[in-house]
Amino acid sequence: MFDDSVRDECGIAVAAYLGHEAGGLETADPVDAARLIPGMLLDIQNRGQLAAGISTFSPERRPLIRTHKELGAVSEVFKLADKVANKALMQRLAGTIAIGHTRYSTCGADDVSYAQPLERVHGKPFKWFSFCFNGNVANHQQLAGKLVSEMGYHLTRPDSDTELFMHYLAFQQRGQRKANWRKALGALCRVIDGAWSLALINAAGDLVVARDPVGIKPLCYGFRDGYLLAASESIALQNMGVRDIVDVAPGTALIVEQGRLRVERFVPERRPAHCFFEWVYFANVASTIESQSVYAARARLGVALAELESETVTPDHIVVPVPDTSKAAGDAFAYTLGLPSIEGLVRNRYVGRTFIETDDRAAKVRRKFVALRGILQGRKIFLVDDSIVRSTTLAYLIDYMREEGGAAEVHVRIACPPIMAPCFYGIDMSTIGELFAPRFTDKPTLQGELPAETRRAMADAIGADSLNYLPVDKVASAIGLPQRSLCMACVSRKYPTPMGRQLFRQAQANVEAGITGGRTTMIANHCG
Template sequence: MLPMAEIHHECGIAAVYQLPGDVHPLCPEGLPEQASRLLPRMLLDIQNRGQLAAGMTAYHPGRDQILDTHKEIGTVSEVFRLSHKGKAESLMQRYSGVAAIGHVRYATCGAEDRNYAQPYERHHLEKRKWFAFAFNGQLANYAALKEKLLSEAEYHLARENDTEIIMHEISRELSGDRRPRLVDVMKAVCQRFDGAYSLVLLNAQGDMLVARDPLGIKPLCYALEGTLFAAASESVPLLNLGFQPESIKSLPPGHAITITGGKFAIEKFADSPRSAHCFFEWVYFANVASTLDDRSVYLSRTTLGEELARLELADGGVPLDENTIVVPVPDTSKAAADAMAHRLRVPSREGLIRNRYSGRTFIEGSGNRKNKAESKYTPLREVLGGKRVFLVEDSIVRSTTMRVLLNRIRTLGGAKEIHVRVACPPIIAPCFYGIDMSTVDELFAPKLMRGRPLNDEVQAEMAASLGADSLRYLPIESISRAIRLEPNKLCQACITGQYPTDHGQQLYQIALENVGKGDSASRTYEVQHTLTFAQ
């Protein structure tokens, strides 16, 4: 999948299965066919990963619609009618099942309508070929895969996204009289995929597949206690279901979990010469309470704040006195801001109050980001008035929100000085693995860096452009220190321009060639697709 206000994320996936045997105590109502009721609860806990659409597919062998899918545009609460007890209950009864998969979506590619909501379901007369699946990520070689499919006679694609490509590639492996194991399907299709993909699949035989790409770009956690299995993009949904922390693990890259004939197994489907975990999960996207690949999101963000404080103390450029405060941009910057303030021995204050009913501007999709940003945060003059403010932000991508914030903090909040501190290096390159920033022209930093290294002069120009008194980014080496992973185990393409896959690097070259050509309205992979068919 693919698109970010400051940034749009990809999506989130979830799965649950009540295995044969004694019904697990966490299974609702003590009935195996009610296991699917856990899915909306899990999706609520990964709502941070996408608010455009949500859906689930449930498996129940005792009904005509063995697989049945409910999906719609909207938040999880809206899609599953959670504020209306009767309607929510009716949905849970209709979509009951011993197993279910689910998805929350932000559109990284494709239109913002129900047809692009996931899971995708492919009906077939043979139960083994009737399946539903959902995925988190993006195929960097989407255009090439699409061109190859359409070059074959009688093939047609109804949607402009890589989700449909994946569905057809899986279907191809199931065609004819072949009866491959689900893990063997993954072994085959992964040879053709370049990019990021964590996926969940459920078929009409009751078989389930949960898989993570060989680089492990997107996170994927799972837990198995007794007869209950669950998986999700993050650890928080599993913890909140009631699984013990020691039961929650990250699925290794290139591995798949299968449940076939009621039997649980974990198997490697592809070699993983290296990992390339998306560093932005720890910096921004993931729930601060999550643990991904044995690394705490909260602790990583506090370390980033300590790195900011270390740089501040090293040069002593900004006075630290009784009028100095640290203010986080809610909510993802709070851990870093608190840690920075603690190390600097100045107060950390909530000088910006987020309107939690305005939505996350990076997830909402199209529209006026400036107006959304203005309604998103309210500055507190009682906190900010007359103060020297260290404003801590997790990242600056397009700068729309930051410009609005600085103006409101100064005019409405009455701050004396505003010093922006970014708990991330400059975003200089697009993402082709599931985050909506696919062109260079839309990014803030490259416009001012213009190929120059990040130094005091460049950062002063950036501050002036934003309307801040000063600005400081973290250096690239701070990221691996904070996450406690070697740089070669992280995907840091958006801050280095070095991509972990061939097609990602090729798309970056196209993005560089398109700088200043007016293609900003189109994503790079869409421009590439147009160019491919124009040749």
């Protein structure tokens, strides 16, 4: 996706030494947890490049919890290019439990104070904790208002979901006796509406790794050499040598107390609502989520898209996937039609994110991609992308392929249905007005293709010769899960939580009232 790319909020990683309970060996180092985190975060840095951090627990040092976090990529934050600096940092962070985080916020400041993990210091060890999470609190505004006006709290970062989460977690630990984690998480779910995966350590040596009640955000775990390892994506565990990887069930938590692990359900089982966009775009292509391979799902999306093709294929046609997340779908699309899939667009992987953040979209296209004229000139291109959100940058990319690449025709094929509604669960598309597809159609087409005249108008708007999307009813079978177990709210307008439905009604009201810009909230801006 290069259409003003949407951003997921973050990724989490966990390492906790459990010894023989986790298949530990006598040679395993019990204080090596911190050294495992940077590599795991590197594998899920597709989820966030703005900031990274780590918190560790060790009973052998005065600060029982120690936190390190900075703005920048994982390699920068953990000094991976400087062996001496990295070694010193890892020694300082040595401990038996570590949690890590990589952030790409949907909003909130690009400031280190928003980086995670977020530590809350307290004199009582069970009330002193650090935590990180991946997700979004949909009812942020209501909860923030309650904290301030009814409970007497002060929010130093009022737009931060993380600080909001911290206060509600701390509230569950009020009193002189440590709360039961299962009951605390259950109470939290009665208050918070949204999507989240959570990792928390406290200064008593507890670890909590939990997933929201409907499992919108992914989370998995496994064991290696005495360590419990958990992460937002399986690739982080696979590359650590974990072979038996288990998805954390929605509404359940891994809880470690006094070195013993248990898995507990903290809310009654509900119908799951896994974010389908993980398979379409967000997740690392090598990951597996809910036992479904991301690569295989994207390939099947490409096959399904090809089976709809009405364009007469000639020897002049080639398929060009938009790098990098569209490659699996593009290759499968090409194979199904008997066409070559060619890297006609080469991505410049050495241009940093900050360098390409510019309002000049034409310059952004040229800095990020090179159109290979020797490949594209005179050819009819099937340009395969994973989705269209806003369309503005895609239009520049098509123009660039014609002018610089010499493409004779550009036919855009999208391996995803039209994005018809905002996401309130952690993807930075919060208003209907910013979206491309609702400008051309009033409601989702839940079965079959969009009408031909609608697709023609869309293609004209972005300067393409033609445009087609994958229908909504083709997605679930390509992913390999029942449609009823997926959150597809952004394409179907059917939200899995009460606040999601309420916010969508507000988004529609904003459109009718001519309110544009900002984010859809009941009162004001939010997110973390």
